[in-house]
Amino acid sequence: MGASDIAALFIVFAPGLAAAVAGIGQRVLGDKGAMTLTTAILVAAFAAAAVQFFNQVFGAHAASVSHTIVLARWIDIGSFSANWAVRIDTLSVVMMFVVTTVSALVHIYSISYMEHDPHRARFFAYLSLFTFAMLMLVTADNFIQLFFGWEGVGLASYLLIGFWYKKPSANSAAIKAFVVNRVGDFGFALGIMALVFVIQPPAEFVGANGAVAASYLQQIGVEKFSSIGFDTVFGVINHNLAVQPIGAHAATAVQSVAFDFLGHHVYALEMTGVLLFIGAMGKSAQFILHTWLPDAMEGPTPVSALIHAATMVTAGVFLVCRCSYLYEHTVVAANIITVIGAVTCFFAATVGMAQNDIKRVVAYSTCSQLGYMFFAAGLGAYQAAMFHLFTHAFFKALLFLSAGAVIHGLHDEQDMRRMGGLRKKMPLTWAMMLIGTLALTGVGLPGVEGLKIGFAGFFSKDATIETAFVSHDTFAPLAFWLSVGAAVLTSFYSWRLMFMTFEGKTRADHHAYDEAHDAPWVMAVPLIVLAVGAVFAGGVFAHAFVDEGQQAFWGSAIFTGADNHVLHDRHELPMWVEILPAAAWIVGLLFAVFFYLLNPSIPRRMAEHGGPLLSFLQRKWYFDELYHFVFVRGAALLGDFFWKVGDKTIIDGGGPDGVTKLAKSGAGGLSKLHTGYLFHYALVILLSAVAFGAVVMLGRGGG
Numbered sequence: 219m220g221a222s223d224i225a226a227l228f229i230v231f232a233p234g235l236a237a238a239v240a241g242i243g244q245r246v247l248g249d250k251g252a253m254t255l256t257t258a259i260l261v262a263a264f265a266a267a268a269v270q271f272f273n274q275v276f277g278a279h280a281a282s283v284s285h286t287i288v289l290a291r292w293i294d295i296g297s298f299s300a301n302w303a304v305r306i307d308t309l310s311v312v313m314m315f316v317v318t319t320v321s322a323l324v325h326i327y328s329i330s331y332m333e334h335d336p337h338r339a340r341f342f343a344y345l346s347l348f349t350f351a352m353l354m355l356v357t358a359d360n361f362i363q364l365f366f367g368w369e370g371v372g373l374a375s376y377l378l379i380g381f382w383y384k385k386p387s388a389n390s391a392a393i394k395a396f397v398v399n400r401v402g403d404f405g406f407a408l409g410i411m412a413l414v415f416v417i418q419p420p421a422e423f424v425g426a427n428g429a430v431a432a433s434y435l436q437q438i439g440v441e442k443f444s445s446i447g448f449d450t451v452f453g454v455i456n457h458n459l460a461v462q463p464i465g466a467h468a469a470t471a472v473q474s475v476a477f478d479f480l481g482h483h484v485y486a487l488e489m490t491g492v493l494l495f496i497g498a499m500g501k502s503a504q505f506i507l508h509t510w511l512p513d514a515m516e517g518p519t520p521v522s523a524l525i526h527a528a529t530m531v532t533a534g535v536f537l538v539c540r541c542s543y544l545y546e547h548t549v550v551a552a553n554i555i556t557v558i559g560a561v562t563c564f565f566a567a568t569v570g571m572a573q574n575d576i577k578r579v580v581a582y583s584t585c586s587q588l589g590y591m592f593f594a595a596g597l598g599a600y601q602a603a604m605f606h607l608f609t610h611a612f613f614k615a616l617l618f619l620s621a622g623a624v625i626h627g628l629h630d631e632q633d634m635r636r637m638g639g640l641r642k643k644m645p646l647t648w649a650m651m652l653i654g655t656l657a658l659t660g661v662g663l664p665g666v667e668g669l670k671i672g673f674a675g676f677f678s679k680d681a682t683i684e685t686a687f688v689s690h691d692t693f694a695p696l697a698f699w700l701s702v703g704a705a706v707l708t709s710f711y712s713w714r715l716m717f718m719t720f721e722g723k724t725r726a727d728h729h730a731y732d733e734a735h736d737a738p739w740v741m742a743v744p745l746i747v748l749a750v751g752a753v754f755a756g757g758v759f760a761h762a763f764v765d766e767g768q769q770a771f772w773g774s775a776i777f778t779g780a781d782n783h784v785l786h787d788r789h790e791l792p793m794w795v796e797i798l799p800a801a802a803w804i805v806g807l808l809f810a811v812f813f814y815l816l817n818p819s820i821p822r823r824m825a826e827h828g829g830p831l832l833s834f835l836q837r838k839w840y841f842d843e844l845y846h847f848v849f850v851r852g853a854a855l856l857g858d859f860f861w862k863v864g865d866k867t868i869i870d871g872g873g874p875d876g877v878t879k880l881a882k883s884g885a886g887g888l889s890k891l892h893t894g895y896l897f898h899y900a901l902v903i904l905l906s907a908v909a910f911g912a913v914v915m916l917g918r919g920g921g
Contacts, residue, residue, distance in 0.1 A: 223287050225266040226306055229314055230357055232259045233321070234350030241343035252339035256346045257325040263349075264322035271315035274308060275762050275771065284449075284774060286359050293362065298414065299444045303359040309775040312604060313356035313536055316611045317529050319751075321349040323744035327619055328520040330740035331626060335518075341381060345524065348374035352529050356536060361410045361446040364537075368406065368501070371530045372399050378525060379517040391516040398510040402500015409493030410446060416486045417445040417454055420462045420469035434459075452543035455487065456777075473547055491544055491551030495558075498534030502588050505562040509841050511585055515577040519622030522577055523615045531584060532607050535591045539600045542777035546598065553693055556596030560686075560697035563589025565839065567707035571714070572835035575632050576621045579715050583658060584614055586704055590682045593697040599685035599784050600776045605763035606682055609674035612751030613657035619745055620651040623737035624719060629730050634715065639724035643734040648720045650745040655716055657752040659709040659803040664796040670757070677756030679705070680799045681764050681788065687795050688787035702802055709806025717814035 236259040240252035247255065284307030293300040325345060332338050351370025358364035380392030423434040430443040438453035445451070454461060460469040463486070475486040498504070503511035511531070515522055525531070538545060538555060545552050563586045570582035587610050595603040625632055627644055641648045653673070660679045662672015670677065683705070686698035724731050737745065762771040764785055769778055813821050824832065837843065870876075 219287070222270065223306070225270065226304055226314075226357070227287065229263045229266050229270075229318060230304055230353045231350070232263050233346045233353065236260070237343050237346035237350055240339055240346065244339035244343065247339065249338040253325075253329055253342050256342040257322070257329065260318065260322040260325045260346065260349065264318040267311075267314045267318040270311050274311050275759065298446070299442060300360045300362050300446055302363065304357045305359040305448065306357070307775040308772050309536070309540060309604070310357045312608060314353060316532075316608060317349060317352050317356065320529060320611055320615050321345065321352075321524060323615065323747055324520045324524045324619075327523075327622070327741050327744040328518075330738050331520055331622060332518065337381075341378075341518070344374060344377045344381065345520070348378060348525065348530070352533070355533055360444060360448060361413060361451075364540075365406065365410060368403065368497070368533065371525075371533065372396065372403070372501075375399075375514070375525050375530055378521040379514045381517055381521065385516065388516040391510075391513040395510040395514050398507055399500045402497045402507050405493045405495075405500075406497025409490050409497065412486065412490040412493060413451055414445045414464075416461060416463045416472065416475055416490065417451050418462050418464055419443060420460050422469075448540070452541075455547055456543050458547075485548075485550075487544060488548050488550045491541070491548045492554060494537065494541060494544075495551060495555055498537045498592075499558065500534075501537075502531050502534030502592070503585050504534070504558050504588065504592060505565055506558075508562065508566070508585055509838075509845060512573075512578050512581045512838070515575070515581050519577065519618060519625060522581070523618035523622070529611075531588060532591070532611070535588065535595065535603055535607050538592065538595045539604055539776060542595075542600045545595070546777045552596050552598070553691065554596075556593045556691060556693045556697055559589045559592025559594075559596055560693065560700045561589070562586065562592065563704040564700040564707075565589075567704040567711070569835055569838050570711040571707055572832060573711075574634050576624060576634050576637075576715060576719065577618070577632060579634075579711060580614070580617050580621055583617070583708065583712070586708060587614065587658075587679075589704070590679055590701060593701065594682040594685055597685055597689040597691050597694055597697065597784060599682065599689075599764075601764050601768050601772060601785060602678070602681040602685050604776070605760070606675075606678035608759065608763065609657070609678040609752075609755045612748050612755050613654045613674055616650060616745060616748035616752050617654040617658065619741070619748065620647055620654060623647040623650075623741055623745065626741070627734045627736065628726060629733070631726065631730060634718040636726050637719045637724070638722045638726065639720070639731070640726075640734060641720040643731070644720075644736045646736045646742055646745070650749050651716060651720070653749045653752050655712045657756075659712050659806065660705065660799055661803055662800065664800055672756065674752050674754070674756035676799075677760045678763075681760075683799055684788040684791060684795065685784050687791065689784050702798055705799055705802035706806045709803040710809050713807050713810035714814055717810060721815060722818060 233256075236256045240247065240256050244252050284305060286301075287304040287306065288301045289304065290302040292302040325342065328341065328345065332341055335341065348371060351367050351374050353367075354370060355364055355367025358367055376392045376396045379395055380388050382388045419430045419434055423431040425431065435441065435443060437457060437459055438450055440447070440449045440453060443450055453459075454472050458471050458473045461472045461475065462469040463475060473485075473487060476483055477486065478484070479489075496507075500507045514525070517525075545555070566582045566585035566589065570579050570586065573579045573582060587606070591603040591606050591610075594600075594606065624637070624640065624644065624647060627647065628637065628640075631637065657673040657675045660672070660675040662670060662676025662680075664670060664680075683698065683701050686694050686701060689697075726734070736742070761767045768785065772778065834840065866875075
């Protein structure tokens with residue numbers, strides 16, 4: 219095991235160890251000890267991850283060919299096997315760098331932000347636990363191990379969102395995030411089961427002891443067959459090898475495996491791709507399963523930056539890119555990813571325009587930017603999706619932490635309608651928020667290839683828009699125009715946030731405004747580091763991620779087949795397509811200047827008078843109300859029906875309650891015959907004797 223492998227193991231497991239020590243030993247360590255331990259470990263992990271990442275970008279790309287560090291034998295049942303292992307390739311190296319960078323800076327930032335909280339040790343333990351689970355997810359070598367990390371970040375996010383558990387709104391938000399993610403995770407689990415069902419070697423290659431023949435393994439390029447291992451699954455799919463699904467009588471090429479479902483002929487890879495994407499939809503808050511993300515802002519602001527800006531919500535994008543060898547051989551599943559991503563980027567941008575909570579505006583921005591990543595992946599531009607994920611980590615964490623600095627300086631005020639005029643009070647925070655806004659809106663100067671100048675989002679977001687234009691996929695035009703529209707709206711609500719928060723006359727409480735202050739240095743340092751990334755991450759790394767060096771950089775981590783030339787085609791664009799994204803942010807800026815600097819009374823009157831469109835946007839397209847009516851009230855009505863009709867009326871009424879009632883009624887009727895008069899009893903005896911005799915006579919006559 220080399221030094222790089224030891225460093226990789228430290229990066230993955232050190233945060234988990236720190237979380238355990240800080241959580242279990244918090245009474246011994248105290249708050250300061252727990253904060254110091256977890257922060258120091260994360261900074262060290264970040265340093266190690268940075269070394270690996272920069273070696274990968276600027277070195278000889280020795281890590282382009284993936285390798286696995288096997289830690290333990292985990293599952294081994296016939297052809298179903300999985301080791302507990304750490305996978306090192308470009309995809310995992312990029313994600314380790316992103317996760318540790320944001321997590322380390324959030325740990326540092328939280329030292330000051332959470333200084334008055336009585337449960338700091340628990341908070342920092344949760345942060346490190348989340349980081350560990352996320353690192354386990356991105357370094358997994360098979361789908362079961364990935365699912366472990368997937369559920370781990372779900373648990374950690376529940377703990378962090380509901381950290382202030384005495385707030386009912388925080389508890390509700392944590393439960394909502396957990397439940398919505400379980401919906402997506404159910405689809406993800408079914409997708410894994412589908413892979414196990416389909417990716418099975420033909421019977422002719424399986425020996426009596428369950429071992430798979432070496433000749434079949436050589437075709438895949440693996441030493442041992444594993445129906446959930448990435449190398450096995452993607453090798454079988456990429457080479458279109460013969461498989462024999464469980465219960466099938468004959469082997470079939472994997473890309474041709476199909477079955478009948480509800481009268482339709484369904485290809486197995488298509489169904490598997492859709493199911494896996496459902497999991498990604500839940501984790502990355504895509505349209506339909508997006509409702510948990512804005513409510514998750516109930517957690518402390520550092521939680522928002524860590525989970526909902528740069529790491530957890532990007533897990534779905536990572537999953538789709540990790541499965542590029544699968545999605546490259548699907549049509550329906552890839553189209554669904556494209557459509558959902560395109561709709562999400564536009565939908566979230568429309569809602570972001572009407573929000574007044576500073577953190578919710580940034581949260582819907584996150585949802586929208588994730589849509590860009592997904593439709594790029596759906597169109598086959600997985601490298602562009604990962605590039606936008608990478609740059610987005612810097613400027614979105616910067617925006618969230620800057621918003622936290624505003625909230626911290628205004629004594630926990632989050633409503634932008636009670637801000638304004640803060641630029642003089644918070645010049646550093648204003649500058650950091652400005653850089654984040656310039657990066658998010660994609661400010662830059664399009665020009666001759668190689669001479670482009672701009673902020674991080676200019677390089678990465680424009681790459682996704684350009685791939686949508688050059689792609690020949692069915693829904694590429696939809697993705698292109700919705701993404702351009704979303705770019706206009708993103709610019710508008712981003713500058714709206716800047717102007718409402720920092721410009722004009724203050725609307726804040728005069729005591730809060732008088733005491734408003736800039737971020738202390740412990741919070742300022744992470745902001746400055748992230749600002750550097752928001753400025754330079756696009757221009758510095760575009761060559762390796764999406765331009766000429768992308769083949770050498772990504773290696774085998776992402777599918778780069780001969781038929782996938784969408785990234786190459788984006789270098790031959792009409793001039794109007796290159797200019798359009800720049801025009802989009804300029805139009806959004808002009809509208810924001812007109813409404814919030816030159817004529818601030820117009821949006822104020824619009825808010826006072828309301829209207830159906832404003833209500834529609836402020837209520838987030840009424841998704842919460844719709845889900846409450848369909849699922850919450852629907853479940854309650856269904857429960858009432860089964861309780862009142864099924865349980866009480868049918869089961870209890872025809873069972874114990876019915877028998878009891880019948881016995882009680884019968885006993886009540888018989889009790890009335892007990893009158894105490896002798897002649898009554900004599901009459902009953904006489905009638906009984908006559909009846910008995912009649913029965914006997916009839917019986918003899920019948921015989």
